[in-house]
Amino acid sequence: MSATRSGGKLALAATLTGLLAAPLAVVTTAVPAHAAPVQVQILGTNDFHGRLLPNTSNGAQEAGAAQFAGAVKQLEATHASGPTIFAAGGDLIGASTFESFIQRDKPTIDALNAAGLDVSAAGNHEFDAGYSDLVSRVMGAYDATTNPEGGANWQYIAANVRKKSDNSYALPDVTARTPDTNDVSNGGTWTTTVAGVKIGFIGGVTEDLPSLVSPSGIADLKISSIIAETNAAADALKAGPDGADLVVLLVHEGAPDTSLASASSNNNAFGRIVNGVDSDVNAIISGHTHLAYNHVIGGRPVVSAGQYGTNLNKLLFTVDPDTNQVTFDGGEIVRANTVTVTDSAAVATKNAVQQSVNSAVAQADVLGAKVLGKVGGAFNRAKLADGTTENRGGESTLGNLVAEVHRWATSTPEAGAAQIAFMNPGGLRQDINGPADVTYKQAAVVQPFANTLVNMKMTGAQIKTVLEQQWQRDAAGNVPTRAFLRLGVSEGFFATYDPTRAEGNRVTGMYLNGKAIEPATQYSVTANSFLAAGGDNFRGFSAATGARDTGKADLQAMVDYMAAKAATTPLPVKADQRQVGVSWPAGAPRFYRLGQELKLSLSSLAMSTAVDAKDATLAVKVGEVGVTSAKVDNTVGTAQDDEQGKSAVTVELKGKVKKGKQMLTFTGPTTGTTFSIPVDIRKAKAEVKARVKPARIVKNKTRARIKIKASALGIKAVTGKVVVKVGGKKYTAKLKKGKAIVRLDRFSKTGTKRVVVKYAGSQKVRTKQAVVKIKIRKK
Numbered sequence: 138m139s140a141t142r143s144g145g146k147l148a149l150a151a152t153l154t155g156l157l158a159a160p161l162a163v164v165t166t167a168v169p170a171h172a173a174p175v176q177v178q179i180l181g182t183n184d185f186h187g188r189l190l191p192n193t194s195n196g197a198q199e200a201g202a203a204q205f206a207g208a209v210k211q212l213e214a215t216h217a218s219g220p221t222i223f224a225a226g227g228d229l230i231g232a233s234t235f236e237s238f239i240q241r242d243k244p245t246i247d248a249l250n251a252a253g254l255d256v257s258a259a260g261n262h263e264f265d266a267g268y269s270d271l272v273s274r275v276m277g278a279y280d281a282t283t284n285p286e287g288g289a290n291w292q293y294i295a296a297n298v299r300k301k302s303d304n305s306y307a308l309p310d311v312t313a314r315t316p317d318t319n320d321v322s323n324g325g326t327w328t329t330t331v332a333g334v335k336i337g338f339i340g341g342v343t344e345d346l347p348s349l350v351s352p353s354g355i356a357d358l359k360i361s362s363i364i365a366e367t368n369a370a371a372d373a374l375k376a377g378p379d380g381a382d383l384v385v386l387l388v389h390e391g392a393p394d395t396s397l398a399s400a401s402s403n404n405n406a407f408g409r410i411v412n413g414v415d416s417d418v419n420a421i422i423s424g425h426t427h428l429a430y431n432h433v434i435g436g437r438p439v440v441s442a443g444q445y446g447t448n449l450n451k452l453l454f455t456v457d458p459d460t461n462q463v464t465f466d467g468g469e470i471v472r473a474n475t476v477t478v479t480d481s482a483a484v485a486t487k488n489a490v491q492q493s494v495n496s497a498v499a500q501a502d503v504l505g506a507k508v509l510g511k512v513g514g515a516f517n518r519a520k521l522a523d524g525t526t527e528n529r530g531g532e533s534t535l536g537n538l539v540a541e542v543h544r545w546a547t548s549t550p551e552a553g554a555a556q557i558a559f560m561n562p563g564g565l566r567q568d569i570n571g572p573a574d575v576t577y578k579q580a581a582v583v584q585p586f587a588n589t590l591v592n593m594k595m596t597g598a599q600i601k602t603v604l605e606q607q608w609q610r611d612a613a614g615n616v617p618t619r620a621f622l623r624l625g626v627s628e629g630f631f632a633t634y635d636p637t638r639a640e641g642n643r644v645t646g647m648y649l650n651g652k653a654i655e656p657a658t659q660y661s662v663t664a665n666s667f668l669a670a671g672g673d674n675f676r677g678f679s680a681a682t683g684a685r686d687t688g689k690a691d692l693q694a695m696v697d698y699m700a701a702k703a704a705t706t707p708l709p710v711k712a713d714q715r716q717v718g719v720s721w722p723a724g725a726p727r728f729y730r731l732g733q734e735l736k737l738s739l740s741s742l743a744m745s746t747a748v749d750a751k752d753a754t755l756a757v758k759v760g761e762v763g764v765t766s767a768k769v770d771n772t773v774g775t776a777q778d779d780e781q782g783k784s785a786v787t788v789e790l791k792g793k794v795k796k797g798k799q800m801l802t803f804t805g806p807t808t809g810t811t812f813s814i815p816v817d818i819r820k821a822k823a824e825v826k827a828r829v830k831p832a833r834i835v836k837n838k839t840r841a842r843i844k845i846k847a848s849a850l851g852i853k854a855v856t857g858k859v860v861v862k863v864g865g866k867k868y869t870a871k872l873k874k875g876k877a878i879v880r881l882d883r884f885s886k887t888g889t890k891r892v893v894v895k896y897a898g899s900q901k902v903r904t905k906q907a908v909v910k911i912k913i914r915k916k
Contacts (some may be wrong), residue, residue: 181450183226183424187233200473206252207487226424227260227389244497258387295339296325337381391426414691505578510703535627546694553592560625591669593681732851743782752805791851
């Protein structure tokens with residue numbers, strides 16, 4: 138914000154549309170010899186995401202664009218001793234609330250212009266609509282006819298985003314139309330000179346960018362190393378007698394939590410950046426992970442303002458123009474809604490932005506008020522144990538609903554006759570509250586990215602690959618910040634997985650409408666254009682054949698679905714689980730025998746929000762025989778995975794259970810979750826015991842009796858026949874309650890006789906034999 142770098146109060150200028158333009162340039166005077174040290178104030182923000190309105194729900198402290206802009210101006214006014222630069226760490230637009238989203242973030246662009254934003258790193262959401270949209274519309278000059286929705290008056294920079302064609306920085310230099318003639322940019326860096334101090338900024342976007350936006354939208358770009366590009370850019374900025382005195386890295390990458398240890402650790406991408414950027418960089422202003430922190434690491438500030446216009450990072454540096462010595466004077470996190478706006482220019486800015494916001498809200502209310510249909514309950518995203526933090530690793534009613542909407546919208550022959558659809562959790566930005574009417578606005582904020590639906594042909598093996606990629610790896614093979622993403626899936630699709638198995642081999646079964654999906658069979662699959670292009674590291678979609686954009690937009694699909702399914706009757710919430718964890722114990726046999734215990738562990742049996750239906754127990758059947766009821770632990774955890782809803786199952790294979798290839802079926806009476814696992818059950822092992830009575834057998838006198846008892850584990854009473862062979866003779870008897878007595882003929886000779894007793898088996902019990910010996914005495 139070039140106009141405020143003098144620390145004075147300046148008048149505001151309005152644009153032709155009534156929105157604020159960037160402040161006026163300041164004419165600076167030559168720096169005298171032995172110039173006094175200059176204190177530079179840098180205000181930082183990140184991840185604004187079009188939050189035009191204040192929000193204090195659920196503990197939030199979002200200031201809203203008017204108060205936020207006024208707070209920036211007020212902090213500049215109170216720093217009268219030196220220049221102020223307002224910088225950002227990216228994601229200022231994209232994934233916005235409806236008021237901004239429905240007008241392609243033009244209201245947010247106007248608000249940040251009014252606030253006087255000077256420079257920002259490009260975030261991943263700046264590329265949501267593709268590289269061309271960013272450079273042509275957002276960074277393009279406002280024109281009421283040719284570019285009515287653009288006109289950002291700040292410079293976006295990204296040193297690690299280059300053109301594939303010539304390796305040059307990809308972002309254009311727009312400083313020719315910014316107010317201060319001292320501003321210079323090459324698209325990777327930005328510098329300005331104020332009060333004899335030259336200040337340089339380097340931009341960087343997360344190296345995960347190719348997996349976070351549609352790859353087709355950045356097909357002409359290559360994303361390089363933040364560390365290498367930053368160090369090279371810093372060297373260039375510092376070089377020569379006119380080199381920068383102060384260098385700041387604006388990076389759209391962030392720490393996984395707010396601890397100092399996390400930001401300092403080489404175990405995460407951000408910590409490696411902090412440790413890898415050399416000493417020419419005096420400060421790091423970050424973003425992406427939406428966390429607020431104010432660290433000093435290795436003597437330099439490492440900060441982030443959190444999200445949604447809640448805070449500003451305030452950093453103070455003293456620079457000696459003669460010696461170029463830089464001293465960090467301290468930093469703090471300033472909550473924007475606590476700043477009292479009293480300066481006249483700040484008040485004017487706040488009022489003007491409020492008028493702009495009011496206009497945006499009025500327009501959004503008109504566009505978004507149409508009722509699309511009714512829902513019978515809340516369709517929520519997955520949450521962690523605190524009930525508010527989004528869990529993109531969890532299955533959700535909303536994710537499954539949107540996937541089903543996409544399948545339904547492309548189920549006609551001309552759209553591909555889709556059988557299965559998948560939805561990425563990061564594409565869901567708001568829950569649908571219910572029971573309630575659903576308006577166009579509510580539907581729009583769920584899926585704000587304006588993706589189209591792509592239909593394609595995929596084999597069962599290719600679908601399995603996509604499911605395996607829920608356990609994330611980026612293109613370089615590294616595990617990203619979000620290590621697990623659970624895809625929403627359409628109705629009729631079901632999969633089992635074993636979380637304990639090796640990566641790449643966790644999906645153990647896939648079914649469509651109860652029939653196993655075959656590896657070589659082709660299926661018609663729909664995904665939004667982001668996923669279909671390999672977004673969120675689901676590169677398996679690239680192996681599909683016959684991919685075609687149906688031309689159907691995701692939002693329009695929801696509009697049509699609500700009209701067809703919920704115009705008068707509320708749409709019911711479906712809480713059935715569509716991907717369930719099944720883990721067998723170590724050493725589990727290939728098959729089980731009647732009479733044995735079968736044990737396994739189940740997970741991912743429950744959605745994770747308080748209003749979601751949950752099963753306290755599962756009914757368990759083997760074949761058509763009900764065998765037990767398994768308890769479910771529905772405790773919601775803190776890990777970004779889908780393991781909530783767990784059950785340790787023990788099944789006794791007895792009673793009316795049949796042998797053979799059987800289906801072990803689990804049914805949740807509340808959620809409607811039903812799934813079956815094939816098991817091989819074979820005949821029980823028999824035990825046969827035989828005794829000879831009486832103890833003394835005399836030749837030609839005593840008739841021996843063989844008392845036989847047959848049993849099998851889990852079988853109440855063994856049935857069937859027994860065959861006794863001795864001395865060349867054979868005797869047969871039927872078991873009664875597992876017992877039988879066979880009377881032998883008298884023996885005519887003395888000696889020892891070998892008696893073989895064989896149980897012939899039954900439908901449930903294997904054959905078994907026993908051998909006893911009889912001693913025949915003379916008298």
